[in-house]
Amino acid sequence: MEARIARLEAHRAAGTLHPDGYGDGHETACLITAIAPEVAARSYDVTRCPPEVMALWFALLTPLLYDCCSSAARDGIVDRFISLARRWSILGAAGWRRAEYRVRIAFIREAMAHTDNMDVIAICGRATVLFDRAADGEKSITGERLELAEAARAAVRSTEWGSPAEVVAWAAYSAVKEGVELAVKYPVDAAIRAAWQKKEVVEGAKGVAEVGKVAQAAWDRIAEAVFDALEVEISAMEQK
Numbered sequence: 001m002e003a004r005i006a007r008l009e010a011h012r013a014a015g016t017l018h019p020d021g022y023g024d025g026h027e028t029a030c031l032i033t034a035i036a037p038e039v040a041a042r043s044y045d046v047t048r049c050p051p052e053v054m055a056l057w058f059a060l061l062t063p064l065l066y067d068c069c070s071s072a073a074r075d076g077i078v079d080r081f082i083s084l085a086r087r088w089s090i091l092g093a094a095g096w097r098r099a100e101y102r103v104r105i106a107f108i109r110e111a112m113a114h115t116d117n118m119d120v121i122a123i124c125g126r127a128t129v130l131f132d133r134a135a136d137g138e139k140s141i142t143g144e145r146l147e148l149a150e151a152a153r154a155a156v157r158s159t160e161w162g163s164p165a166e167v168v169a170w171a172a173y174s175a176v177k178e179g180v181e182l183a184v185k186y187p188v189d190a191a192i193r194a195a196w197q198k199k200e201v202v203e204g205a206k207g208v209a210e211v212g213k214v215a216q217a218a219w220d221r222i223a224e225a226v227f228d229a230l231e232v233e234i235s236a237m238e239q240k
Contacts, residue, residue, distance in 0.1 A: 004053065005085055008034040012078060019067040019074065031066040031081060032059060054088065055096035058230075060181040061103075065223040068188075070216040073223065080227045088230060090237045099233040101135040104175045106225035110187035110218065111171035114194035115164045123148070123155045124172045131175075149177040164193040184222060191218040 008031070011017040016028045023029040025037025033040045036049040036059070049059035062081075069077055091099065105128045112124045127148055134141050152173035159166040171186035195214045 001053070001085070001089060004035045005082055007037075008078075008082060008085075017078070030063060031078065032062045035085065052089075054085075055091075055093075055100070057100050057103075057180045058096070060179065061184060061226065064181065064184060065219070065226060068216065068219040069223055070213075070220050073216075073220040077223050077227075084227060084230050084234065087234050087238070091233060095233050095237055098135045098137075099230050100180065101131040102229035102232060103180060103226050104183065105131045105135070106222065106229055107175050107180075107183050107187050108172055110222055110225065111168045111175075111190045114187075114190040115168040117159060117165035117168070120155050120159065120165045120169045120172070123152050123169065126151070127172050127176055145176050149173055152176060162193070164190055164197055167193050187222060188215050188218040191215065 007025075008017070008029075011029045011034045016023070017034055018028060018030060020030075023033055024040045025033035029037070029040075032046060032049065033044075036053050038048045038050060039046055039059075041048065046059050046063065047056065049056065053059070054062075066074065066077060066081075088096075108124050108127050108131075112121055115121065130141055130144055130148060152169055155169040156166055156173065159169055167186060167190040171183070171190055174183040174186050192211055192214055195211070
């Protein structure tokens with residue numbers, strides 16, 4: 001793992017670490033191909049990331065966190081990624097699974113911040129409680145996840161189309177039902193919808209730029225929350 005981290009650090013020092021350009025992991029790289037060049041072998045495929053490097057769910061999430069964040073946050077994201085990568089081998093499959101539950105909680109909480117619809121907030125609250133129990137070691141949550149997914153879909157149908165509340169309900173559904181690489185996008189969309197509703201962005205070209213800033217700010221918060229979730233699990237394992 002140290003050799004992989006050294007490769008990533010070398011790319012950053014050489015200026016060959018780039019967002020939106022996966023590279024081959026050798027001459028140029030993005031965050032995932034720098035640490036796992038296997039991803040770029042023959043064709044780009046994150047599922048080729050070796051499981052001993054990181055859990056698949058985090059490998060799928062990593063390019064999104066690095067590519068979609070603001071340029072101001074990118075160096076900090078790389079710093080935290082490297083810091084955690086030096087320590088996350090302690091997690092094992094169970095630790096990575098607990099971290100994933102905490103990441104799903106983070107997605108829901110980010111989404112919840114963009115609605116005042118109490119019915120939707122209640123669904124989100126149920127989801128965070130469920131995942132919190134799972135992160136604490138409870139194993140039998142499958143049935144409750146299915147029931148909660150149905151409740152979230154019902155909440156989607158009960159909200160106004162295109163409203164922040166609808167997107168937040170979708171965020172709850174996706175966090176409960178779908179992979180993290182899909183679920184992560186709904187909180188960002190919720191932030192954008194809320195900004196439109198509050199008229200914090202305007203129409204036209206200027207509005208497009210403002211939406212981009214809103215989205216990047218949401219991605220920055222999400223990246224921080226994802227790393228915080230990993231930190232919680234790593235620190236807990238280190239203290240055992």
